[in-house]
Amino acid sequence: MQLYNTLSGKKEKFKAIKKDEVSIYYCGMTLQESPHLGHMRAALTSDVLHRYLLFKGFKVRLIVNFTDIDDKVIEKAKEESRDFRKITAYYEEEYKKASRRLNILEPYFYPRATQHIKEIIEIIEQLFKKGFAYEVDGYVFFRVRKFNSYGKLSGRKTEELVSGARVAIDEKKENPIDFVIWKAMKHGEPYWFSPWGKGRPGWHIECSAMAIHYLGETIDIHGGGSDLIFPHHENEIAQSEAATGKPFAKFWVHNEMLNIKDEKMSKSLRNFIPINDLVEEFAPNIIRLYLLQAHYKKPLNYNRDMLNQAVSGWEHIKVFLDRTSGLEEKPIVSYIEEFENRMDDDLDTPGAIAIVFNLLHQANVVPEKEKGPYRETISIILKTLGFDITGEESKELSPVVDNILSLRNELRTEGNFKMADRIRDVLKVSGISVEDTEKETLWRIK
Ligand SMILES: [Zn+2]
Incomplete structure (x- = not known):
């Protein structure tokens, strides 16, 4: 099986660290907004990876985190004059509801940043010991210059980052490219106790701490949306590898964005479509078909015509499955192999779905009593891709x-x-x- 690895910039043969178990950490959402189709594109990418590895016979330990404390969460809590915990609990439930409706397999665990303050503090202490962290006025920063391979994921050079005009000047930092790993408490904001005073973790450090806590110092696959490559994942690598001295993740898998008119779908751009609204209009299988007919590495423009095409595509599949219900036979091996070939090539879901439509086309011209093997092959492919046939x-x-x-x-x-x-x-x-x-x-x- 080959996966595109952002770290090497090419497709590589996948090999698990442990023989039959795969560890995956996929960055989840910040709990300050309703999940939209863009979030679900990331969730479906990790779900297809999860399901396909299960199909290949691996045990999978998938962790999907929730960021439940950061500037945006605090802002939202102020806006609504509610405790931030109430806000995050509400959006966590919305996310889980959307995931269940879309038939996304439950990961091994959904940890939240605030449940892991202890682990976060421990890793920061490691960074102090090794000279990668320094403290100024209750803020702790990561010393980017000291980490030699900084930029290896995103391809950015530290020199360019320094000269980049957009780097915010912060008096407290030794170097403008250093990033914050612990923030001092501001009046009225949530805080935790730490050796550097009251405060809260920076965004990047939570993922390093949770990934290492649940999956170990080196994990098989780390994933997330392509918008997280820099700075989030670059910083995760720097912190984790500086603290442990070991490679952090073997594979970096990034799904492309869901766009509306070529702009990323996001709350800040006010162009988002809440997923729980969309499933009122389109059945979950249709949304899955629509999303998986695009390869996860290609940007996808939100397009209602394509959603409507998925409606008729799914209708074809459903009519066939209903009509042949009860016809159970062995699948057609050559097509299952073809399906594996497609999926082994960096999760080519459009190719896999094309096999389904090809099979439907062929099944239409064979006599009724010979349709069983077609039905069985189609069912196996659809189930492996996470469609809810039952x-x-x-x-x-x-x-x-x-x-x-x-x-x-x-x-x-x-x-x-x-x-x-x-x-x-x-x-x-x-x-x-x-x-x-x-x-x-x-x-x-x-
Ligand atoms: Zn993350």
Whole structure:
């Protein structure tokens, strides 16, 4: 399997540090806004990587963090005159709700920065010991000049950064390119105790601390949106490698942005589409199809025509799956291999989806009783890519079963238990189990 590694600037053969387990740290969102389609593009990229590695037989330990303390979170809390913890809890729930709806596999853990102040302080102490950190007025900075390979991820040179006019001049820093790792408390803002006084962590240090805490000093894959390459990930590398003396991550995987009219979707640009609104309009499988039909390394422009195309694309798939339901046979090996070839080539999801449509096309011309292997191959590919096929079936069936059950309830209130039981048995034979509780009648597809 080959993955594009930002660190080397090329596709490389993936090899896990441990034989059969892969550690992944994917930078998650700052909890100060509703998750939008851009956040979900990052989440889906890590989800496809997660699922495909599982398909390949690896155990996967995926960590997706939440930034729950930073300038934007504090600003939001002031704006709304609410405790920052209330704000972050609310957006965390929104994010998790969106992830569940989009059928994103739960990562091993979703840690929050404020749960790891202890680990953050420990790593900063390491940096002091090794001469990479210095303190001024309760602020702690990272001494960029001392870290020789600074810039190896983003390709930026320290000399250019120094002369760059946009580098903010800060009297406290030894050098304008040094970055803050601990901020002194400002009046009225949340704070934690540290050896340098009351304050809070800088943004970059939290990811170094959490990645090392959950995954060890060297991890297999670190990922995030391409907007995080500089300075966030460059700084994470500097801090982590300066503290441990070991390489921080073997692979750096970056998904490209979701744009609107060629601008990054973001709250600050006021061009974002909250994902929980979008799923009211488009089913989760359609949103997944739309996003995965673009390779994660290519910028994607938000486009309703393409979403509508995904609607009809998904309709094709669904009609075929419904029509062939029950036809279970062995998959077509050559197409599963073709699927793996596509995915092994840096997660070529557009190529993988093209195989599905090719199979649909072929299945249309074979006799009904020979469609089974096509159905099975398509199902395996779709499930591996995270499409929720079973959910789709139950949603489709829902109005029909609900009507049958309300008829059954009428029979029961009339005392016609014999007929009511017969309906239950007929549903059971059709693969739908019915359970009567005190309050209501529940059903599910077996
Ligand atoms: Zn991060």
